[in-house]
Amino acid sequence: MSDLGNGRIRTSRRSLLSSAAAVGGIALVASSAGRAAAASLQSSTPGAGKPGGTLIIGTDVSPVGLDPALTTAFASVAIYEQMYSSLLTLDFETNNVIPDLAESWENVDEQTVEFKLRQGVRFHSGREVTAEDVKYTFDRLMDENVAVPLRSYLGPDVLAEVVDTYTVRLANSVPYAPLVSVVADRRPCSIVDREVIEANGDLANWDGGSGPFKLVEYTPDVHVILERNDEYYEEGLPYLDRLEFRIIPDETARIAAIRSGEVDLTVLKDPRLVGTLRGDDNVVINEVPSFWRSGTAINHTHEPLGDLRVRQAISHGINRQELIDTVLIGDGQITGPIPPGETFWAVPATPENFPTYAYDEEKARQLVLDAGVDGLEITIDASPAYAPDIPTAQVMQAQLAKIGINLVIRQLEFAALLDNQRNGDFDLSLSFNTNRPDPDTYLSPARSGVSANIGGYSNPEMDDLLDRGRSTFDPAERQQIYAEAQKLYTTEVPLLFTYVIQNYEPARPHVQGYVPMSSGYRLSLKQTWLDQ
Secondary structure, X not given: OXXXXXXXXXXXXXXXXXXXXXXXXXXXXXXXXXXXXXXXXXXXXXXXXXXXXXXXEEEOOOOOOOOOOOOOOHHHHHHHHHHOOEOEEEOOOOOOEEEOOXXXXXXXXXXXXXXXXXXXXXXXXXXXXXXXXXXXXHHHHHOOOOOOOOHHHHOOXXXXXXXEOOEEEXXXXXXXXXXHHHHOOHHHHEOXXXXXXXXXXXXXXXXXXXXXXEEEEEEOOOEXXXXXXXXXXXXXXXXXXXXXXXXXXXXXXXXXXXXXXOOOEEOEOOHXXXXXXXXXXXXXXXXXXXXXXXXXXXXXXXXXXXXXXXXXHHHHHOOHHHHHHHHOOOOEEEOOOOOOOOOOOOOOOOOOOOHXXXXXXXXXXXXXXXXXXXXXXXXXXXXXXXXXXHHHHHHHHHHHHOOOXXXXXXXXXXXXXXXXXXXXXXXXXXEEEOOOOOHHHXXXXXXXXXXXXXXXXXXXXXXXXHHHHHOOOOHHXXXXXXXXXXXXXXXXXXXXXXXXXXXXXXXXXXXXXOOOOOOOOOHHHHHOEEOO
């Protein structure tokens, strides 16, 4: 990381690396039967940090529960990613898959991966983590009686088999290339303590983890307090005694809090407000290109949104660059289904690659007339929880009015917006999309019949492409398949993507060792320390 002048900008090496080597490496590990992966992928090594202290983080949205299996909201992930460990994790400098609870892994065959667990790792309850806990975790994820939103990420019919106390196998019913990278994501693959769930019913308000920090207090809309796990398996980590996440919904209030030193680290989404911090010697701006895509889910079961002409009219009627210039003061990029930062996988979001991305008011208007829906009124759900969302909906409203579509903005609390998505109670639903870490999961909202497909879109051609992509292990072949899938995605418009933002995390200068990630994850908090 480097500091540049007044109002210092600190950028992670992650923003300077091509994703090709990282993602290609993941695919090669997944396809090399019998090859142990831990030897080649090592985690970032922390420097000599100063132990102790409390890091206060100003966060924008209150978590909506802390159960990794049940809660996909990023506000919840931001908390429970510190409480839990997974079999594998992501290196916060390179986004490579690296060991976590599993110290090594290898492919038994194209359908089966075997993991060797670290010995002596303990849950926060004090009980040792064993292969039985891994099996319980994945059995729970596959249990149809448990409402797991991201079950489809795990692939077809995944089964966990205990080999011995510290060895476990995960097997899909067919070859499934994304499994290794999906297992590296805390969401939903955190390994959980069965006894805590059996005692409390779920983990919405409880701690069943073995991660670097453990839960002390969870007061919705006020704060979440975590404390150091003294038994964490990485010797000497974490450095901090405590993390306090303070819920500060208003961006200007978070600006004031970071300036005054009320908080040590915060998150911002509005580049106009970030600009007010530049030149402040008391603030370091951690900044990396984000993987967060502004996307609008389309409910295909609400006619006439099932009509391709209507969806294409909406896409042609949205001026994406105007959105970026107006809402983000130019500080963003047009994105397709896979964000441009995923350079190995993403097809550049040009009108040549994605014809429906070409802003064409005349064509959009004609499509509306051809579909017989002139004067159509539809609603778009949006929440003020994320600063750009309401302004984005307002600009879209003005743009679509020009082509004969009346877009009514339904402003909701974020939890209510998520409930409507789960229940199918929406026409359009605007929010940031954070599918990852494999192209299959980025494109999962277009797969028929899976939980991530909240809009009810279905196309056998798309399903065939996605089936081929997830059953192919060669990176170059997968790249070509997913390029075709992205082009079909933007032709069919199952979900409308517009832009990606920057990830801004201003911090006080005494916050050391912190590495921002394009995903928005804060996995480096275990090596963060306070120089004061």
